[in-house]
Amino acid sequence: MRKSLLSLLAIAVLSTSAVATAATLGGDMKDIAGIYKSLDKAESGDEMSKMLTDMRAKVEDAKTHTPEKAQQDVAGYHAQMDKLIGQIDSAKTLADAGKLKDAKKVAKEMATTRNEGHSKYK
């Protein structure tokens, strides 16, 4: 009895923390938007590279949350997210090479990907 109560308690604690850490799509998007805004303010390739790594992780998470409008087109939704991830990777390669200006140019192009994604799935 005591043992099963304890395991129930353990499950309750575990599931609460899972809920607390699992981001929603809206939450991910807010984080992505925050990082995206700061990209242009990066003062070094290294700084920008770190921001892009954080942004990539948020986009990967966003990809796992299928919004209502993408239910019938999950592949398209994933492809749009992958397009953004590809741009993040390109920008990171440039940032890592110290080409901050070029990396920022690629970052600017991400706005088109965002707008396409929003018009289809938001």
Ligand code: HEM
């Ligand atoms: C640089 C890229 C992007 C930025 C800065 C961005 C930013 C945002 C922001 C600020 C919101 C509103 C969040 C809120 O207040 O709740 C949002 C929502 C949303 N975005 Fe993005 N987004 C980006 C890319 C994308 C892409 C590529 C897709 C689709 C493939 C997408 C799909 C959505 C959807 C479906 C919502 C609605 C989420 C909800 O309310 O549940 N976004 N985005």
